[in-house]
Amino acid sequence: MTTSSVQLWEKIHNAGLASADDCRAWATEISKSSSLDGLHDPRQLAAALIQMGKLTAFQANALFEDLPVSLAWGTYRVTEPLLSPLGPHWFQATEFGKRPNAFLWCYQLTAYDLTQARNRAWPPSLELAARSVAVSHPCLDQWIAAGTDNASVLGFCKPVLGKSLSEVSETSPLDWPESVAMVEQIASALQKMHDAACVHGNLCSDAIYRVDESEFLLRRDPFFPPANPYSSHAISILALQPEALIRYAAPELTLPNAVPTIQTDLYALGCVWYQSLTNASPVRADPTPTVQTWAKAHLSQPPYALPTTTLPPPLQRCLAHLLAKNPSSRFATAAALLKAIEFAASESQSFLESAAANNLPAAARLEPTTSKKPEQPQIASPIPAAAPTPIAAPTLVAAPKPVAVPTPTAPVATFTPIATPLAAVAFQPDLSNKKKPSSATGIEPKTVVTPRSGKKKKKSKKKAKPV
DSSP: OOOOHHHHHHHHHHTTSSOHHHHHHHHHHHHTOSSOOOSSOHHHHHHHHHHHTSSOHHHHHHHHHTOSOOOEETTEEEEEEOOSTTOTTEEEEEETTSOTTOOEEEEEEOHHHHTSHHHHHSOOOHHHHHHHHHOOOTTBOOEEEEEEETTEEEEEEOOOOSEEHHHHHHHSOOOHHHHHHHHHHHHHHHHHHHHTTOOOOOOSGGGEEEOSSSOEEEOOOSSSOOOOTTSTTOOOTTOOOHHHHGGGOOGGGGSTTOOOOHHHHHHHHHHHHHHHHHSSOSSOOOSSOOHHHHHHHHHHOOOOOEETTTSOHHHHHHHHHHTOSSGGGSOSSHHHHHHHHHHHHHHHHHHHHHHHHHTOOSEEOOOOOSSSOOSOOOOOOOOOSSOOOOOOOTTSOOOOOOOOOOOOSSOOOOOOOOOSOOSSOOOOOOTTOOSOOSSTTSOOTTEEEOTTTOOEEEOOOOOOOOO
16 A cells, blocks of 8 residues: 555654644755655655654654554654664664654564463563662663553663673673672662562573673563563563573472562572672583473582682672572572671681681582582582681571481581580490390490490399488
């Protein structure tokens, strides 16, 4: 179907790109130009408007082809598709009355997109979008506006420049002071979201950008509610595949009907922290990375060890609490994590100086924070010669009191959380005695072994005389 000049003016007005007065003023400006007299040819008219800077080539093509895309919403104008790794549905936009080069990012789902099966199964939430726009933090991407227009869903945010943390870690992993700064910035942004009842749900190294030498920024999804990465409904505007998010999925997300929570965000932050230092995951999906092997790894594997030169032990204990299998053993909030890191960072430099002076072992085992130790895998790093003083964080689980127990046959190398020596020597059973004890307590009270002959002698039972 051909479009006449009159119809083109109507489409420009109906699309919200110009008011009726603006259209008349543009027509007058074109008619006064000696080189542009194509008011009656729609193609020449569009070319003239593009030359004047009133339309973009994308906008003109959308008007001629009747593309199902909103070109304007309020004071915002969608100018062209955004060619970037962000994924589909992203456009470049400007705000009317602002500088022409002050570009914005626009995410848009058209009426046709919303009819697709995947979006019907997990539809966007305008209520979530309104709450996300209201949340502002220096380390969060800045969403300016979100809403609907002609059955389309639109959102506008400021561009996020720089490289993702996954790209940075691949080329040059962060040193521990840089990683601590990154975790502190992202944790403070998470706390701001959690205070507004917004769970991130998509936290990973691809959602964090290094925008400056020492500044990091967290991107988020203000439209789709966070979904379980193991679910087929998982969808996000961040163009993150569920297979990639499983590398950061907390163990409890393997349960039926589980949804992302504050605790799963903190576990994912622990995985991001570990990856920023090593360019590897704290657990390994062996032998082949699949959904099943990743789920098993998160459920059963303890985190792999880090050298103390990579991350000092006071901070390793913070990381260990983030990576705890049991959600209740993690930090209760991101604010609690920030307090613990502040305390641990103050001890870390002095610890490294002391370790270098005393030639302490370079490897340190991450201290498990679950009450029950996983069965696999074995960690090949030795126990440090001197265990560091535990962090006095409010959410850390208190160490249990020592009890007299048999020496285990296969000890597991872990940090000793008790800073003072044991008050009593643990009971050591006589391994040469193969006979099972007859009493329920496990001790044979009726026989003793004499030091001379080694023969058993029964105790004589004497009744106490009455006084």
